[in-house]
Amino acid sequence: MNKLVVNNLKASYQSVQVLHDVSLTLHEGETVILLGTNGNGKSTVMKCIMGMLKSCSGEIYLERDGQRIDLLGKKTHDIVNMGITLVPEGRRLFPYLTVKENLVLGSYPHHARGDVDENLDYCYEIFPRLKERHRQISNTLSGGERQMLAIARSLMSKPEILLIDEASMGLAPVIVRDVMVQIGRLKDQRKLSILLTEQNFNQAIKIADRGYIIVHGSISYEGKNKDELMGNDLVKKIFLGIE
Amino acid sequence: MMKKVSFELIIPGIIVACIGLLIAKLVSGIYFFYVCYAILQMIALAAAWNILGGYTGYVNFGIGGFFAAGAYTSIVLLKYYEVNFLVAILAAGTVSGILGLLIGYLSIRVRGIYFSISTIAVSTILQMVVLNTPFLGGAKGFKIIRPPAFPPFSNYIEFLFLLILLISFFAVAVSRLIEKSWIGRSFLAIKDSEQAAETSGVATLKLKILATVVSCALMGIAGAPYPYFITLLEPYSAMGLTLGTYAFAAVFVGGRGCWFGPIIGAVLLGGLQQSVTVMISSEWNILVVGLVIIAFVLLAPNGVVGLLKGRKKPVLLKKKDRV
Amino acid sequence: MIDVILNTIVSGILIGGFYAACAIGLSISFGMLRIPNIAHPGFIIAGGFLTYYFNKTFGLDPLLAGLLIIPIFFAFGFLLYRGYNRFFESKRDEREGQMSALVLFFGVLMIIEALLSVTFGVDFRTVTTPWSSIVLHFGSVGICLRMAVPFLCSVLMVCILYLYFSKTYLGLVIQAVAQDSMAATLIGSDPRFAKSIAFGISFSTAAYAGTLFVCLVPVEPSLGMQFLGRVFSIAILGGLGSPLGTAVAGLIVGITESLTTAYIGSSWTLAVSFILLLIIIAVKPTGLFRR
Numbered sequence: 079m080n081k082l083v084v085n086n087l088k089a090s091y092q093s094v095q096v097l098h099d100v101s102l103t104l105h106e107g108e109t110v111i112l113l114g115t116n117g118n119g120k121s122t123v124m125k126c127i128m129g130m131l132k133s134c135s136g137e138i139y140l141e142r143d144g145q146r147i148d149l150l151g152k153k154t155h156d157i158v159n160m161g162i163t164l165v166p167e168g169r170r171l172f173p174y175l176t177v178k179e180n181l182v183l184g185s186y187p188h189h190a191r192g193d194v195d196e197n198l199d200y201c202y203e204i205f206p207r208l209k210e211r212h213r214q215i216s217n218t219l220s221g222g223e224r225q226m227l228a229i230a231r232s233l234m235s236k237p238e239i240l241l242i243d244e245a246s247m248g249l250a251p252v253i254v255r256d257v258m259v260q261i262g263r264l265k266d267q268r269k270l271s272i273l274l275t276e277q278n279f280n281q282a283i284k285i286a287d288r289g290y291i292i293v294h295g296s297i298s299y300e301g302k303n304k305d306e307l308m309g310n311d312l313v314k315k316i317f318l319g320i321e
Numbered sequence: 322m323m324k325k326v327s328f329e330l331i332i333p334g335i336i337v338a339c340i341g342l343l344i345a346k347l348v349s350g351i352y353f354f355y356v357c358y359a360i361l362q363m364i365a366l367a368a369a370w371n372i373l374g375g376y377t378g379y380v381n382f383g384i385g386g387f388f389a390a391g392a393y394t395s396i397v398l399l400k401y402y403e404v405n406f407l408v409a410i411l412a413a414g415t416v417s418g419i420l421g422l423l424i425g426y427l428s429i430r431v432r433g434i435y436f437s438i439s440t441i442a443v444s445t446i447l448q449m450v451v452l453n454t455p456f457l458g459g460a461k462g463f464k465i466i467r468p469p470a471f472p473p474f475s476n477y478i479e480f481l482f483l484l485i486l487l488i489s490f491f492a493v494a495v496s497r498l499i500e501k502s503w504i505g506r507s508f509l510a511i512k513d514s515e516q517a518a519e520t521s522g523v524a525t526l527k528l529k530i531l532a533t534v535v536s537c538a539l540m541g542i543a544g545a546p547y548p549y550f551i552t553l554l555e556p557y558s559a560m561g562l563t564l565g566t567y568a569f570a571a572v573f574v575g576g577r578g579c580w581f582g583p584i585i586g587a588v589l590l591g592g593l594q595q596s597v598t599v600m601i602s603s604e605w606n607i608l609v610v611g612l613v614i615i616a617f618v619l620l621a622p623n624g625v626v627g628l629l630k631g632r633k634k635p636v637l638l639k640k641k642d643r644v
Numbered sequence: 645m646i647d648v649i650l651n652t653i654v655s656g657i658l659i660g661g662f663y664a665a666c667a668i669g670l671s672i673s674f675g676m677l678r679i680p681n682i683a684h685p686g687f688i689i690a691g692g693f694l695t696y697y698f699n700k701t702f703g704l705d706p707l708l709a710g711l712l713i714i715p716i717f718f719a720f721g722f723l724l725y726r727g728y729n730r731f732f733e734s735k736r737d738e739r740e741g742q743m744s745a746l747v748l749f750f751g752v753l754m755i756i757e758a759l760l761s762v763t764f765g766v767d768f769r770t771v772t773t774p775w776s777s778i779v780l781h782f783g784s785v786g787i788c789l790r791m792a793v794p795f796l797c798s799v800l801m802v803c804i805l806y807l808y809f810s811k812t813y814l815g816l817v818i819q820a821v822a823q824d825s826m827a828a829t830l831i832g833s834d835p836r837f838a839k840s841i842a843f844g845i846s847f848s849t850a851a852y853a854g855t856l857f858v859c860l861v862p863v864e865p866s867l868g869m870q871f872l873g874r875v876f877s878i879a880i881l882g883g884l885g886s887p888l889g890t891a892v893a894g895l896i897v898g899i900t901e902s903l904t905t906a907y908i909g910s911s912w913t914l915a916v917s918f919i920l921l922l923i924i925i926a927v928k929p930t931g932l933f934r935r
């Protein structure tokens with residue numbers, strides 16, 4: 079049984095502390111959502127897990143076959159090579175490479191290189207749009223296509239744990255629904271564990287198993303399942319606008 | 322403003338001139354004046370370079386070109402038209418200033434390495450023009466015979482020494498004036514972030530052009546007496562990169578963006594250059610200067626001035642913010 | 645008349661191919677890695693002198709000697725990037741870093757020139773091979789192998805680099821790092837490693853361009869400074885970071901220079917690339933072939 083554990087995570091930019099004792103767990107095969115409005119520290123949590131922020135402390139580790147592997151202090155590329163990938167905020171594609179080149183690059187980690195073609199087919203299958211446009215330079219893609227490409231690129235590395243920072247940002251509601259449906263399918267087909275940060279509660283809840291709410295850099299509520307989340311007052315107040 | 326100029330330029334200028342005369346009277350060795358001339362010329366060029374490179378951050382590698390433009394203007398005027406030396410100096414400054422205007426327009430469009438490379442381009446093209454123009458001496462260059470000495474000087478080199486002393490004083494004084502005025506502060510803003518400067522109301526375009534024009538004009542002025550100093554003015558040595566390299570190396574050694582940095586740098590580097598040339602050879606000279614430049618860029622990015630001011634290092638990021 | 649023009653253009657093309665080989669490394673280091681390595685032509689000349697040395701001492705064919713010095717230059721570039729990263733990229737903000745780096749590499753250029761003058765003297769050096777003096781005739785066009793062989797080697801070099809950067813993992817990663825370094829770490833690559841490799845490649849091309857240089861014409865330590873303008877105008881014209889663009893730009897400069905030499909005068913040849921450079925910078929600093 080594998081899991082990713084974040085324990086008492088503190089993080090700061092310059093001297094401003096933005097995360098105060100964040101703890102969360104992601105079990106194998108789960109989809110967990112991290113909810114929070116702008117500036118509450120969702121992306122910061124993601125960055126810490128990926129080793130992209132030097133100034134964080136606490137515990138981040140992977141439990142794999144009963145062994146504990148510490149992630150804190152590791153380099154980003156090493157973490158990716160352990161099977162954890164992040165779809166970063168703002169997609170961060172390689173703007174002057176083609177769609178296909180972007181995808182192929184996704185399979186750079188050694189454990190993924192053997193199955194490039196298979197993975198490529200899989201990505202084209204779940205996002206047929208990308209197949210049509212595989213020779214297009216990626217900075218000419220539409221926002222939705224870019225998000226698809228960003229997700230597909232991270233799948234190319236055959237991750238076990240997929241972190242997605244705001245899959246819905248800047249997308250039309252219909253497309254958000256599409257992307258969410260695809261993410262839901264991914265989990266089933268690939269036995270992925272997914273940690274998803276989201277502001278769009280209504281969409282995210284469809285695919286979530288459980289969730290956390292982060293307010294001002296600390297976890298203020300943990301919902302054990304969908305119903306708990308939907309029934310929660312904080313959720314109602316923050317995300318559904320119900321007083 | 323006028324009062325300030327007279328206080329900062331004219332009165333100290335007269336004092337410097339008097340000191341220069343005194344030295345010329347007291348010291349009799351010719352060699353001394355040669356060395357001093359070389360160092361003072363380096364100070365003038367370094368101070369001129371500093372106005373653009375040190376204050377605004379645009380690296381000009383074409384010093385040789387602007388310097389030689391001044392030298393050629395002055396020798397053409399003096400030789401063919403027999404004008405007054407002062408007129409030749411002013412004309413030299415004007416011609417180089419106009420070339421500077423050209424470069425200034427480039428600086429509006431590009432920066433960083435593009436700008437630096439285009440300064441090399443302008444200076445090389447100037448060199449080609451000289452090489453291909455018989456009127457300007459072509460590849461053979463001008464042979465110059467120094468006029469006889471006139472009182473109060475016992476040798477013409479003493480007069481040249483006084484001249485370059487005043488020119489380098491002028492260059493340093495101008496850069497100091499600029500540094501201490503609102504222009505200097507705007508330059509700092511440009512160096513920091515051009516966009517931010519622009520949005521906070523600094524007229525970056527005009528200021529950048531001003532800086533280039535002043536900087537290049539001063540280089541031209543520094544070049545004006547050079548033909549009489551070197552006595553053989555030809556395009557390879559006058560317009561090569563070497564001369565200019567020493568000048569900006571002096572700025573890096575002394576300290577950028579600070580009016581007395583170039584003086585310190587030029588004195589140290591000039592002294593080093595002279596002693597290496599005398600003791601070993603001129604090829605080693607280039608090697609040593611190269612090493613000095615590298616050492617300063619790596620270890621003391623703010624030059625001797627930075628070292629003296631202690632560990633205030635605004636240009637370096639704090640360790641934890643490094644990526 | 646037509647023959648003269650034809651011959652001029654052919655020699656322009658041959659020279660232009662060689663220019664592309666000189667500029668392609670700069671296109672990588674400056675275009676992809678944002679390292680203003682103005683010492684690049686200095687390393688080309690150094691490569692030329694090393695080839696000369698191997699040729700004279702061991703009697704090696706220069707093209708072979710060139711292959712032998714590539715690993716040396718690669719290792720040097722690789723390590724130099726480590727140092728550069730340590731002193732510049734990770735320490736200073738970009739603007740300040742670039743300015744200091746510019747001056748630093750200028751110092752390096754001076755040192756190379758001085759070291760070469762001290763070790764080899766300031767005379768012109770060249771290598772002669774059995775094929776150097778062969779001239780092939782195609783109708784009225786005469787092609788000298790002394791020029792054709794470097795041209796072919798350059799073409800080969802450009803093709804290899806093109807394939808490397810568009811078809812191999814590491815080549816693509818180098819491009820990726822150039823475009824978005826943060827995203828490149830997220831695909832599991834180490835940008836520092838990729839950049840070290842790229843810088844090593846850039847140096848290797850300099851080494852081999854130097855080899856081709858001594859085969860083509862006699863070299864002399866101070867040629868580095870003269871080549872500065874040429875390699876930069878070609879690299880910028882070629883759109884920085886694109887091997888094929890660099891090749892086309894090299895041909896443009898080569899042909900223009902050749903025509904200038906034939907019809908205006910050889911004393912203006914050096915000005916050609918600089919004038920082209922000023923025009924590009926004033927009109928379109930991103931070059932002709934930026935995709």
Ligand SMILES: Nc1ncnc2c1ncn2[C@@H]1O[C@H](COP(=O)(O)OP(=O)(O)OP(=O)(O)O)[C@@H](O)[C@H]1O
Binds near residue numbers: 118119
């Ligand atoms: N590089 C940075 N430097 C300084 N402060 C930062 C930096 N990045 C983020 N912050 C601050 O940290 C806090 C948390 O930011 P974070 O990006 O994690 O928020 P978020 O929950 O992802 O918001 P959003 O939904 O808008 O993406 C914010 O107050 C932000 O201003």
Ligand SMILES: [Mg+2]
Binds near residue numbers: 120121167243244
């Ligand atoms: Mg965010």
